[in-house]
Amino acid sequence: MRRDLSFFQLYLGLVAGGLALLGLLMSLPTFGNAPLLALFFALGGASLMRLLAPFSLWLDGLLAVLGAMGLLLALPVGQAMPLHHWLALIAAWAFAWLFVERLSAAIRAGSLPETGTGLVIPVTFGLALLVIWEVVTRGANVPPVLLPPPSAIGARLMAETNILWADFVQTFIKSVLPGYAIGCLAGLAVAILVDRSPFLKAGIMPIGNFMSALPIIGIAPIMVMWFGFDWQSKAAVVVAMTFFPMLVNTVAGLNAASAIERDLMRTYAANYWQTLMKLRLPAAGPFIFNALKINSTLALIGAIVAEFFGTPVVGMGFRISTGVGRLAIDLVWAEIAVAAVAGSAFYGVIALIERGVTFWHPSVRGGRA
Amino acid sequence: MSVVQAMDLGLTFPAGDGDVVALKDVNLxxxxGEFVSFIGPSGCGKTTFLRAIADLEKPTSGTLSVNGQTPEEARRARAYGYVFQAAALYPWRTIEKNVALPLEIMGYGQAQQHERVRATLELVNLTGFEKKYPWQLSGGMQQRASIARALSFDADLLLMDEPFGALDEIVRDHLNSELLKLWDRTGKTICFVTHSIPEAVYLSTRIVVMSPRPGRVTDVIESTLPRERPLDIRETPEFLEIAARVRDGLRAGHSYEEEHV
Incomplete structure (x- = not known):
C-alpha cells in the first residue's frame, strides 16, 4: 500500500479511476462522438496506476478539469444524458475532491505554501458546484422555471447589463449605502450617548431591542407610506435594520477596555473625551467592525426585501418580484448573482478596512493577547 | 516637606457579606527622595494604600495628603506616575506613541513630546524600539516601556504596584538594579509594592511591613544599606539581617491572623 496517500484518498482515487474505466466501456458503442470525454475516461482509468507509482496531485486536478470540459462539450441538447455521462460527472467530481483533499493535506504538511495555493481550494469548490449545476440541469432536463443552468443565467447577465446596472444603482448605491451609513453612524452616536448616561441606557436599550424585533416585512410598507416609493423609504428600512446591531456592539465595545487601562487614564487626569478618543473607541474597534460586517449583509437584504412593497419600476427587489411573476427566472437568478457579488464585495471591503484599522487585535495579527 | 502623609487612614470596601476592612489606622x-517598599501577603492592603495615594480609591476615614494636597488635587496636578502590575500598553500604539500618551493628554507640544519620549526611552534602555508595537516586545521590555510612560511627564513621585511581579527572576534582578540607578539619577520619591523580600530589601531606604485582616502596618524598617548597591550586596550579612527582620515582621502578622481562624 502506498504511503503518501491516506486510506480515504486512496479510496477516492480508486472510485474515480474505476468509474472512468466503467465509463470508457459504456461509451464504446458511441465511440468518436465525444473525443475529449473519451480521453478523460482513458486517462482517468490510467490513473489507477497510482496504486503502483506516485501520481501528482496536480494531475488529479487536471483530470477533473478535463472531465468537466469533456462533459460540458458533450452535453446533449433537448434530451436526457446517457448513463456514461453521469459516470463522467461523478468521476470528475471525485477527481476534483481528491485534488482538493490532497492539496489541503499538502498545505497542512507544509510541503506547499499557503498563499496562492490556499485560494485554489475555494475556487475549485465553486467551479465544481457550477459544473455540477450546469450538467445536472441540462443533462436531466430540469425545467428552466425550476432551476435554469448557470450558462443561461450568465447569458442573461451579459444581455441585460443595462437593466442590471440600473437596478444595482437604485438598490445598492441609492438605498443601501446611505441607509447603511446613516444607520451605523446613528448607532455609534447613540451608543456613546447611552454609555454616558444610565438614564438613556435604561430608556433607549429596550426601544432598540424592540426595533430589532420588528419584522422587516412589517416596517417596509410603513416606511413606503412615510417616505414615498423611491429609494428614501428603502434607505429608511436599512437604517432601521442596521441601527440596533451597531448600538449593541458599540455599547459592549466601549466597555472592552480593561480596568488597568482606564485607571491609567485616570492617573493622567484625562477628561471624558480624551479617554473616549484615545482609549475606549480604539478598544471598541473590533466590536464596531463586527457590527459593520453584520450590517453590510443585513443592509442589502433589507433594501431588496423592502422593494417588494412598492417601488419605482427599477431596483433589484422590484426585478426579482416581477421576474418571478413573469416566469423570467433566469433574470431573477442573474439579479441574485449580482446581489451576491455586491454583498460579498461590500463585506470584503469592510473586512479589509478592519484588518487595516484593528491590526493590533490578536484575532488579526494571529498572536496571543 | 513630606510627599505622602497618612494619619489614622482607614478604607473599607462594602461587600454583600459584611464589609472588608482593607486598611485600618495606617500612619505613615x-x-x-525616599524609596519605600510595601510588603505583605495578599489582602494586606498594600496595593489599596498605593491606589489611595493615587486617588484611585477613596479612604473612608483618617486623612491622606500628597504634596500637602488632597489625593484628588494631587492627581489633577499630575503629581505622580503610576506603574501597574501589567504593562497595560495600548496595543494600537507604537512604543513611542505609548510613552507620549500622557504628554498628549497633558497638552505638551510636538517638539517637547518628541524630546521627552527620546529621553525617557533612553533612560529605560529602549532606544531603537520606538516604532515597535507592544506585542512585538518581551514582557520585561513592555514593563520598561510602561515605566518610561510613567516617567515621561517627570512627576516627582513614582508609584509602582508590583511592576516586576510577572517577570522571571533574571529579568527582575536586571530591572531592579536599573530601577535603583534610575532613582539615584532622578532623585524621585518611589513607593514600591512587592511581595518579594529580597526585592524590597535590595531596593528600599525604608520597608513597610503590612499584614491582612484588617490591612495595617505592623513594622517599618529603616534600611542601613548604602545608597550604592551592587547586586551582590544581597549576600552580605547586613542585607540578610534586614531580610530576617522583614521575615519576622511578616510572620508576626501571620500568627495574628491564625489566632482568629
Missing amino acids: TIGK
Whole structure:
C-alpha cells in the first residue's frame, strides 16, 4: 500500500479511476462522438496506476478539469444524458475532491505554501458546484422555471447589463449605502450617548431591542407610506435594520477596555473625551467592525426585501418580484448573482478596512493577547 | 516637606457579606527622595494604600495628603506616575506613541513630546524600539516601556504596584538594579509594592511591613544599606539581617491572623 496517500484518498482515487474505466466501456458503442470525454475516461482509468507509482496531485486536478470540459462539450441538447455521462460527472467530481483533499493535506504538511495555493481550494469548490449545476440541469432536463443552468443565467447577465446596472444603482448605491451609513453612524452616536448616561441606557436599550424585533416585512410598507416609493423609504428600512446591531456592539465595545487601562487614564487626569478618543473607541474597534460586517449583509437584504412593497419600476427587489411573476427566472437568478457579488464585495471591503484599522487585535495579527 | 502623609487612614470596601476592612489606622510619612517598599501577603492592603495615594480609591476615614494636597488635587496636578502590575500598553500604539500618551493628554507640544519620549526611552534602555508595537516586545521590555510612560511627564513621585511581579527572576534582578540607578539619577520619591523580600530589601531606604485582616502596618524598617548597591550586596550579612527582620515582621502578622481562624 502506498504511503503518501491516506486510506480515504486512496479510496477516492480508486472510485474515480474505476468509474472512468466503467465509463470508457459504456461509451464504446458511441465511440468518436465525444473525443475529449473519451480521453478523460482513458486517462482517468490510467490513473489507477497510482496504486503502483506516485501520481501528482496536480494531475488529479487536471483530470477533473478535463472531465468537466469533456462533459460540458458533450452535453446533449433537448434530451436526457446517457448513463456514461453521469459516470463522467461523478468521476470528475471525485477527481476534483481528491485534488482538493490532497492539496489541503499538502498545505497542512507544509510541503506547499499557503498563499496562492490556499485560494485554489475555494475556487475549485465553486467551479465544481457550477459544473455540477450546469450538467445536472441540462443533462436531466430540469425545467428552466425550476432551476435554469448557470450558462443561461450568465447569458442573461451579459444581455441585460443595462437593466442590471440600473437596478444595482437604485438598490445598492441609492438605498443601501446611505441607509447603511446613516444607520451605523446613528448607532455609534447613540451608543456613546447611552454609555454616558444610565438614564438613556435604561430608556433607549429596550426601544432598540424592540426595533430589532420588528419584522422587516412589517416596517417596509410603513416606511413606503412615510417616505414615498423611491429609494428614501428603502434607505429608511436599512437604517432601521442596521441601527440596533451597531448600538449593541458599540455599547459592549466601549466597555472592552480593561480596568488597568482606564485607571491609567485616570492617573493622567484625562477628561471624558480624551479617554473616549484615545482609549475606549480604539478598544471598541473590533466590536464596531463586527457590527459593520453584520450590517453590510443585513443592509442589502433589507433594501431588496423592502422593494417588494412598492417601488419605482427599477431596483433589484422590484426585478426579482416581477421576474418571478413573469416566469423570467433566469433574470431573477442573474439579479441574485449580482446581489451576491455586491454583498460579498461590500463585506470584503469592510473586512479589509478592519484588518487595516484593528491590526493590533490578536484575532488579526494571529498572536496571543 | 513630606510627599505622602497618612494619619489614622482607614478604607473599607462594602461587600454583600459584611464589609472588608482593607486598611485600618495606617500612619505613615514618606519624605522626599525616599524609596519605600510595601510588603505583605495578599489582602494586606498594600496595593489599596498605593491606589489611595493615587486617588484611585477613596479612604473612608483618617486623612491622606500628597504634596500637602488632597489625593484628588494631587492627581489633577499630575503629581505622580503610576506603574501597574501589567504593562497595560495600548496595543494600537507604537512604543513611542505609548510613552507620549500622557504628554498628549497633558497638552505638551510636538517638539517637547518628541524630546521627552527620546529621553525617557533612553533612560529605560529602549532606544531603537520606538516604532515597535507592544506585542512585538518581551514582557520585561513592555514593563520598561510602561515605566518610561510613567516617567515621561517627570512627576516627582513614582508609584509602582508590583511592576516586576510577572517577570522571571533574571529579568527582575536586571530591572531592579536599573530601577535603583534610575532613582539615584532622578532623585524621585518611589513607593514600591512587592511581595518579594529580597526585592524590597535590595531596593528600599525604608520597608513597610503590612499584614491582612484588617490591612495595617505592623513594622517599618529603616534600611542601613548604602545608597550604592551592587547586586551582590544581597549576600552580605547586613542585607540578610534586614531580610530576617522583614521575615519576622511578616510572620508576626501571620500568627495574628491564625489566632482568629
